[in-house]
Structures are given as C-alpha cells and as structure tokens.
Amino acid sequence: MSSRRPEAAPLSEENYRVLDRESLPSYLNEIPAVTDVLGKDVEHEITEIGDGNLNFVFRVANAADASKAVIVKQAVPYLRMVGEEWPLGRDRMTYEIRALSLYNEVVPDLVPAIYHADEEMSVLVMEFLGDHAILRLGMIEGVEYPEVAAHIGHFMAETLFRTSALSMASEPRRALMDQFTMNAELCKLTEEFIFTFPYMDHESNYSNPTTDEWARENIHTDSAFKLDVLGFKDLFLTKADALLHADLHTGSLMVNQDESYVIDMEFAYFGPFGFDVGKVISNFLLCCTSHHHHAGGESYRNWLLDQIPVIWNTFETRFNELWLEAGDSAMLLDGLLTDAEFATHRASFMRNLLQESAGFCACSMTRRTVGIAGVADVRDIEDLDIRSTLEIANLRLAKELMARRGELESIDDFVAIARSFHAQPIL
Amino acid sequence: MSSRRPEAAPLSEENYRVLDRESLPSYLNEIPAVTDVLGKDVEHEITEIGDGNLNFVFRVANAADASKAVIVKQAVPYLRMVGEEWPLGRDRMTYEIRALSLYNEVVPDLVPAIYHADEEMSVLVMEFLGDHAILRLGMIEGVEYPEVAAHIGHFMAETLFRTSALSMASEPRRALMDQFTMNAELCKLTEEFIFTFPYMDHESNYSNPTTDEWARENIHTDSAFKLDVLGFKDLFLTKADALLHADLHTGSLMVNQDESYVIDMEFAYFGPFGFDVGKVISNFLLCCTSHHHHAGGESYRNWLLDQIPVIWNTFETRFNELWLEAGDSAMLLDGLLTDAEFATHRASFMRNLLQESAGFCACSMTRRTVGIAGVADVRDIEDLDIRSTLEIANLRLAKELMARRGELESIDDFVAIARSFHAQPIL
Numbered sequence: 001m002s003s004r005r006p007e008a009a010p011l012s013e014e015n016y017r018v019l020d021r022e023s024l025p026s027y028l029n030e031i032p033a034v035t036d037v038l039g040k041d042v043e044h045e046i047t048e049i050g051d052g053n054l055n056f057v058f059r060v061a062n063a064a065d066a067s068k069a070v071i072v073k074q075a076v077p078y079l080r081m082v083g084e085e086w087p088l089g090r091d092r093m094t095y096e097i098r099a100l101s102l103y104n105e106v107v108p109d110l111v112p113a114i115y116h117a118d119e120e121m122s123v124l125v126m127e128f129l130g131d132h133a134i135l136r137l138g139m140i141e142g143v144e145y146p147e148v149a150a151h152i153g154h155f156m157a158e159t160l161f162r163t164s165a166l167s168m169a170s171e172p173r174r175a176l177m178d179q180f181t182m183n184a185e186l187c188k189l190t191e192e193f194i195f196t197f198p199y200m201d202h203e204s205n206y207s208n209p210t211t212d213e214w215a216r217e218n219i220h221t222d223s224a225f226k227l228d229v230l231g232f233k234d235l236f237l238t239k240a241d242a243l244l245h246a247d248l249h250t251g252s253l254m255v256n257q258d259e260s261y262v263i264d265m266e267f268a269y270f271g272p273f274g275f276d277v278g279k280v281i282s283n284f285l286l287c288c289t290s291h292h293h294h295a296g297g298e299s300y301r302n303w304l305l306d307q308i309p310v311i312w313n314t315f316e317t318r319f320n321e322l323w324l325e326a327g328d329s330a331m332l333l334d335g336l337l338t339d340a341e342f343a344t345h346r347a348s349f350m351r352n353l354l355q356e357s358a359g360f361c362a363c364s365m366t367r368r369t370v371g372i373a374g375v376a377d378v379r380d381i382e383d384l385d386i387r388s389t390l391e392i393a394n395l396r397l398a399k400e401l402m403a404r405r406g407e408l409e410s411i412d413d414f415v416a417i418a419r420s421f422h423a424q425p426i427l
Numbered sequence: 428m429s430s431r432r433p434e435a436a437p438l439s440e441e442n443y444r445v446l447d448r449e450s451l452p453s454y455l456n457e458i459p460a461v462t463d464v465l466g467k468d469v470e471h472e473i474t475e476i477g478d479g480n481l482n483f484v485f486r487v488a489n490a491a492d493a494s495k496a497v498i499v500k501q502a503v504p505y506l507r508m509v510g511e512e513w514p515l516g517r518d519r520m521t522y523e524i525r526a527l528s529l530y531n532e533v534v535p536d537l538v539p540a541i542y543h544a545d546e547e548m549s550v551l552v553m554e555f556l557g558d559h560a561i562l563r564l565g566m567i568e569g570v571e572y573p574e575v576a577a578h579i580g581h582f583m584a585e586t587l588f589r590t591s592a593l594s595m596a597s598e599p600r601r602a603l604m605d606q607f608t609m610n611a612e613l614c615k616l617t618e619e620f621i622f623t624f625p626y627m628d629h630e631s632n633y634s635n636p637t638t639d640e641w642a643r644e645n646i647h648t649d650s651a652f653k654l655d656v657l658g659f660k661d662l663f664l665t666k667a668d669a670l671l672h673a674d675l676h677t678g679s680l681m682v683n684q685d686e687s688y689v690i691d692m693e694f695a696y697f698g699p700f701g702f703d704v705g706k707v708i709s710n711f712l713l714c715c716t717s718h719h720h721h722a723g724g725e726s727y728r729n730w731l732l733d734q735i736p737v738i739w740n741t742f743e744t745r746f747n748e749l750w751l752e753a754g755d756s757a758m759l760l761d762g763l764l765t766d767a768e769f770a771t772h773r774a775s776f777m778r779n780l781l782q783e784s785a786g787f788c789a790c791s792m793t794r795r796t797v798g799i800a801g802v803a804d805v806r807d808i809e810d811l812d813i814r815s816t817l818e819i820a821n822l823r824l825a826k827e828l829m830a831r832r833g834e835l836e837s838i839d840d841f842v843a844i845a846r847s848f849h850a851q852p853i854l
Contacts, residue, residue: 165661165664165665170611170614170615170618170664171611171612171615174608174609174611174614175609175611177608178605178608178609181601181604181605181608182601182602182605184597184598184601184602185598187597187601188597188598188757191597191757192760196760196763199763200760200762200763201762202762223765223767223768223771226763226764226768227764227768227771227772227775230758230759230763230764230772233758234592234758237592237597237757237758238592238666238667238668239665239666239667240665240666240667241665330615330618330664331657331660331661331664332657333619333623333627335627335628335629336623336626336627336653336657337653337654337657338650340650341650341653341654344650344654345654345657348654
C-alpha cells in the first residue's frame with residue numbers, strides 16, 4: 001500500500017495570502033468581532049511575537065490603547081523557522097481551529113476566545129492574554145502558580161472524557177474523529193521526533209558529547225527500553241481514545257496566579273489518553289531536575305513535585321464525575337454492568353491510564369533530552385558539564401519510570417519514584 | 428460532544444435508483460467490462476441470490492450460456508431483511524467497493540474480480556463464482572477443503588500487514604484510514620451486537636429457555652468475563668491497527684477443493700489485528716461443537732481443529748516474511764533496532780496477537796450463541812435440547828478461552844484447550 005499518496009487537504013490557494021504588517025489592518029478591519037475589540041478604522045500597533053517555529057503570530061493592538069489587542073496566528077505552507085525550502089501543509093491551522101473551537105465549547109475558561117477563524121486563510125484571530133506568562137518561563141524563574149495544576153487536570157478530564165467513546169455515541173464520535181484523521185504531517189513529526197530518532201543515531205538529534213556517550217551506552221543499547229518505547233509509539237499511531245491536544249507541555253500554557261490558558265493545539269488528533277497526561281507531567285519533572293541548578297532549589301523542586309498529584313487527582317476526580325454522570329455511550333449502555341462492576345472497571349481504567357501516562361512521560365523526557373527539541377529549562381544552561389549532568393539525570397529518571405510503570409497503583413507511587421530520585425545529590 | 432451529528436456521506440439521490448429485473452439488463456449493457464463477460468445485448472437470466480439480510484444480490488447470466496455470468500450487488504438505503512422502516516445508509520457499499528478494490532491489488536487470487544464499481548449507485552458488479560460453495564454450508568455437511576485454512580491465513584497476513592503501520596508510511600496510512608473512518612453505522616452494529624447486547628438482558632437477543640437461563644447465571648453475572656469483553660470492545664472502538672474485513676466468518680468465504688474467495692467486506696474499517704483472526708477461528712470452533720450432533724462426528728471435529736493451527740501458522744509465517752522484507756514504515760525505521768531486538772519484537776507482537784485473537788474469538792462465540800445472529804451450524808438444529816446443550820458448550824468454551832488467553836504462548840496451547848474440551852462427551 002506504500003504507493004498510495006495522502007489526499008491533499010482541500011485548501012485552495014486562490015483564497016490564501018500571507019498576512020503582514022501592511023495587509024493585517026485591512027484584513028482585520030473587515031471582521032466585526034475583531035473591530036469590536038480593537039475599534040473600527042483605528043491605528044494598529046503590530047508586534048510579531050511567538051517562537052516563530054511553525055507559524056506567524058502577531059499581537060495587534062489599538063495604538064491609542066494597548067489594552068485593546070488581539071492575537072493573529074497564521075500558518076504558512078512551509079516551516080517558518082527554516083523557510084520555504086521545508087514545505088509543511090498549512091492545513092495544520094485547520095486542525096488548530098477545529099480543536100480550539102471544540103475546546104471553547106467544553107472548557108471556555110481554559111482556552112483563548114476565538115474572534116475569527118478562517119480555514120481558507122489558515123488564520124485564527126483570538127483573545128490576547130496580556131497578564132499571562134508562558135508557564136515554562138515562569139517555572140524556570142521559580143514562580144509558583146497556585147491554580148495551574150488543577151487547571152491542567154481539569155482541562156484534560158473535560159477534553160479527553162468528552163471526546164471519547166466513554167461519553168460520545170458511536171456515530172458522532174466517528175464523525176469527530178473524521179475531522180482530525182488527516183492531521184498527518186504533524187502526527188508524523190511526533191512519531192519520528194518523540195518515538196524514533198532519539199533512540200538511535202540520527203542527524204536530527206541534539207549533540208552534547210558527554211550526554212551523547214551516555215545515551216549511546218544506556219539508551220541506544222537498552223533493548224527493553226527501546227521496545228517499551230516502540231509499544232508507546234504503537235499506541236500513538238493506532239489508539240484513538242480521544243481528541244488529544246497532543247502537544248500539551250509547559251510552553252503551551254499561558255498562566256498567572258489565578259488563570260491558565262491552553263494554547264497551540266495544531267497537533268490535535270485522536271490518540272491515546274495517556275499521551276497528554278504523560279507529556280505535561282514530564283515537563284514538570286524536567287523542570288524539577290533543572291532546579292538542581294536554577295535558583296528555585298529544593299523548595300521549588302518540592303513545589304513542582306507536589307503539583308503532579310494535584311494534576312492527576314484533579315484529572316481523575318473530574319473524569320470519574322463525568323463518567324458517573326454520563327448516560328449511554330458508544331462504550332457503555334445502561335444495564336450492562338452492575339454498580340460494583342462499573343466501579344471495578346473505572347478503577348482498572350485509571351490504573352492502566354496511570355501506567356500508560358508514566359510510559360509516555362518517559363518517552364517525552366527522553367526526546368526532550370536527546371532529541372532535536374529540548375526544553376529551555378535545561379538546554380539554555382550554558383555550562384556543558386552542568387547541562388550534561390542534568391540531562392543524564394533526566395534520562396536515568398525516564399528509564400526508571402518506564403521500567404517501573406507496571407508497579408504503579410497510584411499517583412503517589414509515581415511521585416515517590418521522582419522524590420526518591422531527587423532526594424539524591426545530582427549536581 | 429453528544430450533540431454533534433455524523434456527516435452524511437456525500438451520496439446524491441439524483442444518480443441513484445434501485446435496480447431490478449427490468450432495469451438490470453440495460454444498466455449492465457452499458458458497461459463494457461460486463462458485456463465482455465456476458466455478451467452485448469444478449470438475453471439475461473436473472474436470479475436473486477444471497478441471504479438478503481442487507482442488500483440485493485443477483486446472478487445475471489447469459490440465458491444462452493449460463494457459464495457466462497456476473498454477480499450484481501446493490502445496497503439499498505434500508506435494512507433489506509426488515510424493509511424501508513429500518514433505514515441503513517447505503518454508503519456501506521462505498522466501503523465494500525473500497526475494500527474489495529484494495530484486496531484486488533493485494534490478494535487478487537483470494538477475492539472476486541471487479542467488473543464495475545459505482546459508488547453513486549451503490550452497485551458492485553463482480554466475478555460469478557460458479558464452482559464454489561459457502562464454506563459454512565460445506566462445513567456443516569462435513570466437507571473437507573484442503574486449502575481453505577492456508578488461504579485464510581494468507582489472506583489475513585497480506586491484508587492486515589500491508590495496511591498497517593508496520594508496512595505503510597505514516598501519511599499514506601492516514602489517508603487510507605480516512606477512506607474508512609465513516610463506516611460508522613456498520614461499526615455500531617458490531618459494537619452493539621457483538622460486544623454489548625449478548626452480555627445483558629436485551630430484546631434483540633436470541634431466546635432458548637435452557638440456554639437463556641445458563642447465560643443469565645454464567646454470562647450476565649460473570650463480572651470478570653464481562654469486563655474482559657469490555658476491554659475487547661474498547662479495542663474494537665479505538666485500536667486502528669489495519670484495514671479489517673471485520674466480518675470474516677465462514678459465511679464470508681466461497682470455496683472449493685482448490686480455491687477460496689473472501690466476499691462481503693462491507694464492514695471494512697481500521698480496527699485491531701486480532702478481530703479478523705479471532706472471528707474466523709471462532710467459526711471453526713462453533714462448527715466443531717455442532718459436529719457432536721452433525722454427521723461429521725469426531726473425525727470431522729478433528730479436521731476442523733487441525734485447521735486452526737494451519738490458519739495461524741500460515742498467517743504468522745507470511746506476516747513475518749512480509750515484515751522481514753519491508754523497508755522503512757511508520758512504525759520502524761532502519762537503524763532503530765538490532766536484528767535480535769527486531770526478532771524479540773516480532774515474537775512479542777505475535778504472542779500478544781494470539782492472546783488478543785483468543786479474546787475476540789471468545790466474544791464472537793458468545794454473540795453467535797446468545798446474540799441475534801446465530802450460526803446455522805447450531806441454530807438450524809431443530810431439537811431444542813440438543814441445540815441448548817451445544818450452545819452451553821460453546822459458551823463454556825468461550826469463557827475458558829477468555830479466562831486462559833494470558834497463558835497462550837503458541838497456537839498449540841490454544842488448540843490444546845479446544846481439543847481437551849471436545850475430548851469430553853458433550854451430547
């Protein structure tokens with residue numbers, strides 16, 4: 001079947017043009033929901049923001065009143081950070097628009113509001129979050145956000161449960177899946193950069209001699225670990241539990257002391273429950289390691305580790321609440337299970353999900369350490385010795401979590417492994 | 428998300444009409460590939476065949492030479508066996524056309540040739556198999572078909588491997604999945620009639636008082652069994668390993684002493700590998716039980732049980748051959764695993780698949796016994812006492828296979844359970 005080509009997304013070039021500082025004002029002026037925010041025919045102050053890896057992201061403000069602002073995100077048909085020589089379908093914005101629209105129905109307080117979405121133009125105009133920081137950057141600074149863990153747990157419970165066969169009827173569920181099946185290019189990036197290249201010699205991998213040597217001896221030649229990772233790659237490729245954010249890390253969260261917003265859902269697709277859960281937790285663990293070097297020290301490491309059970313317990317509690325409230329679904333009909341059987345089923349589901357999340361967490365920690373896309377928490381440390389010591393620590397913890405995931409009965413078991421690991425001197 | 432409705436398949440009523448004896452000749456006369464077989468403007472002999480559950484199926488022959496014949500299968504927008512009051516989208520024929528077209532590329536010797544496929548008309552015109560019997564009917568008669576088990580194994584290896592992430596690249600695989608995601612109505616039938624209704628009190632279930640009583644006491648109240656079944660329902664709903672036939676039983680095979688043809692693939696969708704494997708094996712086991720009553724007796728029971736390792740071993744051998752020949756795929760890139768790791772991975776894959784197949788086999792045996800759609804092997808036996816004795820035997824074996832699937836290291840372990848079961852007196 002290798003000769004079959006993917007069908008092109010039905011995006012016409014006729015209605016597409018790349019927006020820039022010159023064309024943005026007239027484009028935005030035609031959208032009532034935007035002029036409601038910015039004002040009509042006002043002077044705009046336009047700032048290009050965002051990390052610029054994939055897309056153009058602008059903040060457009062009323063020049064006379066910077067509190068009136070919107071975010072404009074547009075996908076271009078190539079990888080923004082490389083240029084036109086690396087083509088990448090702009091239909092990724094189609095999937096971001098679809099996911100963000102759904103999230104606005106399900107968790108409106110945890111995602112930016114949409115003012116305008118234009119699949120043909122691959123443009124999303126959304127709420128500007130002026131009082132919020134990227135969680136990753138705040139965490140590197142050692143800032144405690146009292147609500148973020150609960151918000152993350154709530155976000156995952158609502159979005160995962162409500163798009164799963166535990167909640168939806170069979171045919172609407174397949175229709176929703178059908179909206180995301182062809183987010184194929186971004187799925188392929190994850191398949192390769194999270195689940196493949198970091199476990200072999202590959203030109204895309206990050207290079208730091210001491211870490212490289214350790215990885216060659218302890219990752220590339222660890223058959224059990226590699227085959228475990230392959231099992232999780234299989235789940236990523238083939239298990240369609242629910243609509244995932246699929247790139248849920250601390251760089252995809254804008255937060256302050258009271259609020260949290262999830263952004264950047266262009267990777268959204270139907271995948272395994274544990275992927276979002278494991279990925280976001282892995283970013284807390286990676287940051288925890290970095291605070292053996294960063295100023296937060298033991299106190300902030302403890303705060304980070306304390307957030308993991310809050311994420312999980314909020315998730316588990318809300319997920320179970322939704323499950324108990326749910327009527328008939330594709331998975332369960334009233335009359336099939338007794339209350340006791342249903343309780344056993346839910347407990348078994350949660351234990352399996354915890355163990356699956358631990359596995360995905362281990363994959364994420366590994367790829368963020370030796371793969372192309374590191375985390376600033378560690379990779380921005382200039383001293384190569386310190387950096388490689390922290391990197392090797394992350395790889396060791398990843399391997400331990402993967403190897404011991406089958407023992408995990410509760411999130412406390414999971415955190416106990418991390419606590420015990422960080423109780424030893426690392427630097 | 429329960430408010431979302433499935434998108435209607437883009438089938439226009441404008442280009443659709445139900446074909447009958449009057450309209451068939453002129454319809455077929457316009458198709459060169461059909462007149463090549465039947466002759467142009469000849470008199471047709473038209474016979475309605477098929478079990479008539481879902482579709483209209485006609486044999487159309489040259490009235491002057493019955494050896495020149497074609498099969499015409501057309502879906503109508505309702506359940507044929509009930510009538511227009513039970514609507515059922517005729518897009519099911521779209522999926523049958525797509526699957527049969529793919530099978531004609533992959534296993535052309537094991538499926539009927541296509542003369543004409545018309546998605547708008549929901550019509551498939553295909554090769555007439557004049558010298559072949561429905562396998563189920565031959566097996567009830569005790570006929571030994573020396574090649575069929577190997578053909579089944581070969582069919583599954585080729586179709587499952589070649590449409591999986593073990594063979595296909597990531598993006599073409601998603602494009603192929605996208606062709607089948609919306610076969611939603613027929614998936615729902617399987618979800619309900621195989622994985623749900625037989626395990627609870629439901630009006631659709633078959634009724635035979637002695638069997639009913641046994642099922643109430645030993646199926647409906649067996650928590651472990653029901654939760655195991657629910658795990659397999661989850662796989663059916665969410666695991667997209669490969670393009671399945673998804674209704675591969677002995678009634679979907681037309682055979683003679685030399686040849687086997689797989690038909691009726693309207694249920695085709697991306698699902699778990701083990702479903703096709705377990706379902707087809709279950710039909711050999713159900714027939715085996717029936718020959719405690721039918722004339723085949725012990726000798727034919729042994730022939731049936733002997734076919735199961737032939738099915739599996741042919742499947743496993745061919746699947747592994749294809750895997751060893753395959754280049755890079757979505758799942759595996761050259762350079763990731765050593766030869767020894769790859770061998771471990773394949774062995775583990777096959778053991779898991781065997782255990783998964785045993786579970787699906789148990790589900791299939793149960794639903795074919797207490798669910799709406801029985802097998803003629805047992806359900807056509809008029810004596811209710813004999814029938815219920817055989818039915819209870821099938822339920823007992825299903826429960827044993829489900830409970831012991833985790834012990835299975837090889838197909839011999841599987842067959843040993845069935846042999847030991849059938850070595851005891853049943854009638």
